[in-house]
Amino acid sequence: MRVDELEISDRVAEALMDKGFVNLHPPQAEAIPIALRGDNLVVAIPTASGKSLIGYIPALELMVSKGKKVLYIVPLKALASEKKDDFDRFKELGIRTHMSTGDLDSDDRNLADADVLVATSEKADSMIRHGSDWMKDVGLVIADEIHLIHDPGRGPTLEVILTKLMRRNRDLQIIALSATMSNAFDLAEWLHAKLVESDWRPIPLKEGVYYDGRIRFDDGTSREVGSDGEDVWSIVKQAIQDGGQSLIFVNSRRSTEALAVKYSKKMSERAGRSLTQAEAALLEGDTESTATGRKLSSCVKCGIAFHNAGLTSRQRKYVEDNFRNGQIKCIVATPTLAAGINLPARRVVVRDTTRYETNYGNSPISVMEIKQMCGRAGRPGYDPYGEAVLVAKSETDFDHLMEDYVQHDTERLTSKLFNEKILRSHVLGLLATGDADSEESIIDFLKETFFGTVSQLFGIESVIDGIVRSLIEEDMAKSTGDGIRITSFGKRVSDLYIDPASASILREAVTKIDDDTEILPILLAAAMTPDVLGMYPKKS
Template structure:
């Protein structure tokens, strides 16, 4: 890690800082302007200008030198568009054996998970030796891309900066195409030196490269000078604690009491007085925020006071154990108590979308505002919360519509709408969809636990069923089938539509009947029979095994 204030952090930890400048591969940093790279050490290098795209020219230069290029872009959209631009040029440089190998990688992408427009585009680009990588891709697809890049099959990988943090994926050349980021409401701003150093740190593969190169791209002489001074020669910024943000600190204050680290107000201040924030600033700077949070926790019955002692209530302790924001706990508790006039699945899904723990948030596009507003009007009695008045607070109203959009996304998922249609309809990418589903599962579990705590027994069947449906992405009738190992939402629907609607049906089904179904095959058919208690005669299994070898295909072919 590249940290400027290591001595300060060491002093806070009462430790000794050990700083190493050793690097397994020598790093050369520089800036490209037109056809020339100017490096930090004063050396320069000319490259061929084969296209009008400077980052692509750099990447092609590196491929011809026997290396790979990692191009960092500012947004997901730019990562995809840059990969598209590179595909036709990179494909010309690939050997026939490598193309055959890349075709296998592309087939693996298409047969992993549901086929979507994004996975189809990714597979087509991979055939050309190019890929994109960002948080919008599913975890399985990201792993396939990372493995293929490590193996040297993919020659150019375009990525957002998330790849620089936590993923060890080095390349001989790292190209930083965008040094500015766009933040809604703020516009474009330059990245930090620390972020640049993280990206530059991906340059150079140990055991393969003697030198790794990290290159920023400039468009003018002035910009080149700015990039050299502000990034290449610059030192990383100090690490500052951000603990005193109320949203971050709330859970920590509650956990301090609930976990018995402190039981008095003085003890709580002493505990937080040992943090990096208090060390860098002053414990008095954090006291005001802690006092405000303690009042909130007391008002919401999460802590109780006996003399000078502070204890967590059953509610406060359970919220802390569930690792949810105390505000989320209050929202869920109050919603379960007051309830919607007409309680439905939408009521519960919107309730969890309304919590601060739901991430990522979905924002409504301008063209979606009117349809969402109409939907809210039609389903007004199903919401746990009062719909904001758009004339009084337009921003709050649009946030509410975003929560409704997220609830609609989850509703489509449990109604077995295909991933591709969800992506198209709600403008959400696969990786984001999976994170929404996982967060929803966690919040639904927390909702069930709080319903148990507050004795809302009548709500438990609805919440429990909804939790399972969100986990599996199925309608109610498929829940028994998706409990079987190897049976997901697609295979369960195939079995159900074939008349095998229950475990009992599967138990009495013939093995040949199962093997004839799409996406089942002999191995899975035997596995199903073993799980449901059916019996397969040895000679019958041998006869099936001698048949044609079954091959996994893309789910959406069915």
């Protein structure tokens, strides 16, 4: 199916085709007409198979033909920047794009003339808490990477913001874009949406495990890898010798830098180049040169780079752009890079399948997250195939990686909202925004969340009763006889987007501070709050 066969205006069709969007992939051809009819839609298709366009086309048509505003929710700031750049390509249609990922204690009044807002779920929720007028005119919400609703950190806020928006505007259209998952139908039921599922990919993907000098793939084939004593480097080197590029996924920021530096000398022999003065200055940190920046500049000269949350947006963009144009042959990255950022490579190497979690120690990375990393293998239009390789340390590890990751289905999506600490903050937010004004209305709200759709809510009444009583005791809410209302202190805590328990600790500390108070007790009070994660030093 061609773009100009869709039920869209000529202006939108011409703009799309001018940008090279002419023929639709099969999942796009199935999903986009459903979205253009105004139906809610859940799309669950493999990474790198064209999910974004399924959101872009209905968004462009809605803004151009109906003058409605679009909210595009992303899980990561880095992904927000990419989406803004994508929408900015359609400026000739008169579309103004605004990106909002920063201060949670603001309502972003400067976006009044924006047609599309790209924001993290936390920022979108914060704007509702601040009473943003812009949010009232939204006609379409696109929730990208919605499978991250199962993430304990980001998921509950995404779940709550979508529920708030659906309850406030029953005519609101929602398009939810996801990687493949085993219970996409649960999401579709929650969002009252049509479901499009597919395992189609633009180019073939082979997943396998490397052990003892050989990659064994899930299709029964295998490939010898000449090893020079460094397994990961050998796998990467082979892909580059074949004319491709590689992504290496490791489990920590420190590891990305260490591995890139370690391989830089070997890579320099194959892809070394000189940098201009401007490039070196940008990579080193512009006016404020940093150790990380100097390290990055040195690696990029050799044709390799690292990519993590410690880089500035300009450094990240430089690395991504130069990987796309082939100047950088290999990127060593944290799993963040797999979460939606469009950066495919011939071969993906997953070195680590566990990572350190604060207070829990080393924990397995989910199958879904590993599959997302693997899905980055294969560059449409450049690579004839994609290869994703997990690295085993022993024969037992080989069996584990093959059975529990390569050949395993992704986990079922579950809500992470039913946690008292998480609920405490969101209950306060509901009272602050007027989305609830009694225990009964709080429970009614929860019934319409993803959590309420897939569970029976057993015991929720006693949990909510306990949370409300604690908010009243801390003077964040007041019982009015026929309901509950927020206090000025509670509203401020909600606006600041901090845990109510943190606010109570800080308030108590502030009341004890006088002119003679030293700085250490103040820092100690801040460190005692739930918003500041505990850290346990290693024995070494």
